[in-house]
Amino acid sequence: MRFLNAASTGFFDLVFAPFRPLPPFWGLTFISLVTGVVMLWIFGKASDQDTIRRVRDRIRGNLLGVRIFGDEIGMLFRLQGRILKDTALYLRYAFAPMLVMLVPVLLVLTQMNLRFAARPLEPGESTTVKVEVRDGTAVDGGITLEVPPGLVVETSGVPAAELGEVVWRVRAQSPGRHEVTVTAAGSSVTKEIVVGEGWGPVSTLRTGRGVVDMFLYPGERPIPASDAVRAVEVVYPPLPIQALGFGIDWMIFFFVASIVFGFLFKKPLGVEI
Numbered sequence: 001m002r003f004l005n006a007a008s009t010g011f012f013d014l015v016f017a018p019f020r021p022l023p024p025f026w027g028l029t030f031i032s033l034v035t036g037v038v039m040l041w042i043f044g045k046a047s048d049q050d051t052i053r054r055v056r057d058r059i060r061g062n063l064l065g066v067r068i069f070g071d072e073i074g075m076l077f078r079l080q081g082r083i084l085k086d087t088a089l090y091l092r093y094a095f096a097p098m099l100v101m102l103v104p105v106l107l108v109l110t111q112m113n114l115r116f117a118a119r120p121l122e123p124g125e126s127t128t129v130k131v132e133v134r135d136g137t138a139v140d141g142g143i144t145l146e147v148p149p150g151l152v153v154e155t156s157g158v159p160a161a162e163l164g165e166v167v168w169r170v171r172a173q174s175p176g177r178h179e180v181t182v183t184a185a186g187s188s189v190t191k192e193i194v195v196g197e198g199w200g201p202v203s204t205l206r207t208g209r210g211v212v213d214m215f216l217y218p219g220e221r222p223i224p225a226s227d228a229v230r231a232v233e234v235v236y237p238p239l240p241i242q243a244l245g246f247g248i249d250w251m252i253f254f255f256v257a258s259i260v261f262g263f264l265f266k267k268p269l270g271v272e273i
Contacts, residue, residue, distance in 0.1 A: 001211060005218035009201065012111040016200075024199045024241050025248075028116060032254050035108055036261030037269070039101050044271035046097035053272045055090045059083055094273075106215075109251075114219050116250035118202045118236035120194040121172040125237075126154060129168045129191070131182050132231040136164040143184040150174040151193060164230070185228035192220060193234055202239075207231040 019027035062083045069075040121127055131143055139161040145168050147153055155169040170180070175196035182189050191206050203219025208230055214222040223229060241248050266273060 001214045002222055005214070005222075008107055008111060009114070009218050012115075013201070016115065020198065020200060024116060024239060024250075025243050027199075028112075028241060028250055028253060029257060031108070031112065032257035033261045035105070035254070036258035037265050039105065039258065040262040040265055040269055040271050040273070042101050042104070043094075043097045043273060044269060046100045048093055049272050052090065052093050055086050055093070056272060059086045059090070062086070109254075110216055110218055112250065112254060113216075114201050114203065115199065116239055116241065118204055119199055119239040120196045120202055121236065122197070123172055123174060123195060126169055126171040127193075128235050129170050129180065129193075130233045130235075131157075131166045131168075131184070131229060132233075133164045133166075133184050133228050134230045135185070135228065136161050138185045138228050139164060139166060141185060143182065145170075146181040146183070148178050148180070150176050150178045150195065151180065180232075182229055182232055187227045187229065189223055189227055189229040189232060191232040191234065194236075199239055202236055203234075204236055205231060205233045 015031070016027050019030060062079045065079045066076060066083075069079065129145060131145070133139060133143065139159045143157060143159075143166045145153060145157060145166075147170060150173050152171045152173055153168055154171050157166040157168050159166045170193070172193070172195040178193045178195065179190045180193060182191065189206070192203055194200075194202050201219055203217065205213070205217045206220040206223060207213040207217055208223030208225055208227060213231075223231065239250070241250055241253070243253070262273070
């Protein structure tokens with residue numbers, strides 16, 4: 001998992017590098033275009049295109065028949081039955097290609113979440129750092145948070161032994177990628193806090209909870225299972241993304257734009273969907 005995260009994060013850093021000086025909308029639009037076209041190509045290669053084309057043609061023909069024979073109840077029911085049958089058949093042939101597409105789509109989503117879900121802190125802005133330990137007794141034993149120049153700890157750690165958590169309030173002072181150090185039960189874990197302007201990779205969580213969380217949060221190395229600290233979370237403000245003067249949610253825009261771009265390239269790629 002560590003190798004996969006490092007490789008995918010490095011690759012997407014290169015992809016987004018030309019767009020970093022621009023507003024995030026343009027990087028989001030580009031990756032939506034590429035994803036839509038690539039997923040369409042994968043669907044075309046992984047699906048039985050001839051069968052799907054025949055099924056779609058039958059569905060269109062039966063829909064036309066519904067308009068023509070709409071006054072004949074018996075014929076109408078037969079046509080609707082054929083449409084339902086062919087629709088189920090289409091879903092059957094489309095299901096396997098969709099599963100093939102699922103893995104790369106999830107990989108893209110985790111990398112986009114790393115870049116478009118949150119923005120860096122601004123100098124003077126405060127946030128919370130939450131530490132989760134594997135054994136709640138470590139909270140009673142004392143957990144410390146050390147920060148480098150550029151960050152200031154504003155409050156003492158607030159423990160919640162029953163949850164195995166401690167929370168601090170930290171204020172950003174100067175731009176940069178700062179590493180805080182959490183020490184618990186004799187082991188130490190670092191966590192990056194990003195301060196500055198613009199947009200880019202912002203890791204909200206460094207985790208060792210399990211494979212799923214490690215996959216969903218690829219911005220930093222997974223925490224080894226032998227460490228007392230299970231996860232370190234930093235709360236960042238959401239990244240504002242503007243399109244035509246309106247704020248947009250990156251995930252909604254990504255899915256809608258990817259589908260639109262896929263349909264636009266359907267004929268040039270010769271793919272039936």
